[in-house]
Amino acid sequence: MKRQGIAEALRDGIAEEMTRDPAVFCIGEDIGVPGGWGGAFTVTLGLAEKFPGRIIDTPIAELGFTGMAVGAAMMGMRPIADMQYGDFLFLASDQLINNAAKMRYMSGGTVKVPMVMRAPIGATGRGSQHAQSMERYFTGVPGLKVVAVSNAYDAKGILKAAVRDDNPVMIFEHKLLYGSKGARAEPGAVDATSEIPDADYTVPLDQAAVRREGQHVTILGWLLMTHYAMAAATILAAEGIEAEVIDVRSLSPIDYATIGASLRKTGRVVIVEEGPKTGGVSAEIAAGIMEHCADSLMAPVVRVASPDVPVPFTPILENAYRPDVSRIVEAARRLAQT
Template sequence: MALLSIADALKLAIAEEMRRDPLVFCLGEDEDIPGGMGGAFTVTKGLGEEFGYERVLNTPISEIMLAGVCVGSAMMGMRPVADLQYGDFLFCMMDQLVNQAAKMCYMSGGKVHVPMVMRAPCGASNRGAQHAQSLESFFTHIPGLKVICPSTAYDAKGLMKQAIRDDNPVLVFEHKLLYGSKRKEKDAISTIGEVPEDDYVIEFGKAAVRREGKDITIVANLMMSYKALEASQLLEQEGISCEVIDPRTLVPFDYDTVVASLQKTGRLMIVHEDTYHCGWGAQLGSWIAENHIFLLDAPIVRVAAYDVPIPFSPILENHVIPSKDRIVEEARKLMRV
């Protein structure tokens, strides 16, 4: 058992898979230039030395090409793991992700498949509107893509290894403030945790209950799962007991764990850093309303980023992103219903 940050757990997962399977390779801009950063957040630093620069490809800044090369090589049996530096750049490669990667298996009548991993660092971190978005909901809308969002070092290794072994395109959303890498980010949370050395994977579609409780079920991903835990500690002192569930993967989504929790609590709060309008919380909320409305003792509450681009000024950014205080306030209101 080693103590690792998420950045190092992801690196370990990629390295283990590259050792296990010669068809796995990684690629991206600044992927691992000697003396460079190893992507933007150190995840791939040092892999070139072990695996050589034919399996650790430093690419041009060409997002369409990057994604297209993943699609083409994956169809020929390779298992590319691409790094995007910032998830906001996903929009530069939308055709390749949405029209190509997601549809190849279907359009071919199931004759080809596209086992590729696209890593997208996400989340607001005082960088302004184009290096800040949480875009995971966007991609949950596309049949053919899988979407995952690890928030602990243990999950990061297990989910990344599963993503590399999955036979479909997988988007991995990694929060910049959760990497815990040596490159210190302001407001970052230390995610250093125990990561087993053995070869384990975490099945997609299995949520994790981060904290047990009996009054409110809070479903929160990535950074928000930590904010929800902090809020829960405060609320506990007021006699409000929160159960915090981290879905870990959004496609596929583990509805069962949420339903089981609602059977105890009867109250649902969803927290995400993605925007409110059509965020993944809207899907979860409507699904619960359609299928289990009689489990609910109160209206569903969604706490999400306001529907604005992410502003730079720290005071503005902190206002737009859900805070511990907002979660506490909404929870108090929810208990008064």
């Protein structure tokens, strides 16, 4: 057992998978340069020395290296692609959406694309183009599995499950949760460390996790919003409102069994999403709740999300953009009282 942050846990997870299976390799920008950072958030730091020739630094060519990952996966490799910032996924989306996600289907089930795409998201003082919550653009793509990791235990277990999965898996990570150190430390970072077992383990790619039990209201979140929801639940508890906090974690598919079980207990739900409200994953979850467990609802679904604007730079606006603990508390309190 050891305490680790997400960046360290991912690093160990990648190293263990590369040791276990020679087909696993990493591909991306600035991930293995001697004297470099080991990726923008230190996840692959030191791995190039440990695995010569298997940490592949690419030109700045997101479409190109993503396509290479797809092609290598089709030929029996298990690439872990590293997108430096999630925003760059727009450049890579042709290869992800038109090739990786569809190859299985349009080949009549004969092609496998066992690749992992890791991408950091989140508003973190970098302005509009290094900040977007990208998961919404991929959750509606048939053929992709989409997960979001909010703590180190999950990060390692989900990474391993994704590497071993025979399908393309996108793992979203949050810049404020990595626990990156030194020059790559993030102002405003949140503690997402976990006790990591010494033994090998995986975390399923299709299950939500109940982080705190409660009977009055359910709060759904993922990535940074899980942590804010937990902080909100502490405040609400002091007022006598017991919130059940669920880390949705698997964004495609969404685990309506876990969400439904919670709603049967609470009858009320707040969905918290970093990212614009319109077209967000929270909209999909809200619709899914109506289809799967509307009978349990005692009040309409409430969403807390960012406004429909690009991510601003200046701290006062960025903080207003991102849902925070007080907005979650307020929404849950009002809902609990209806």
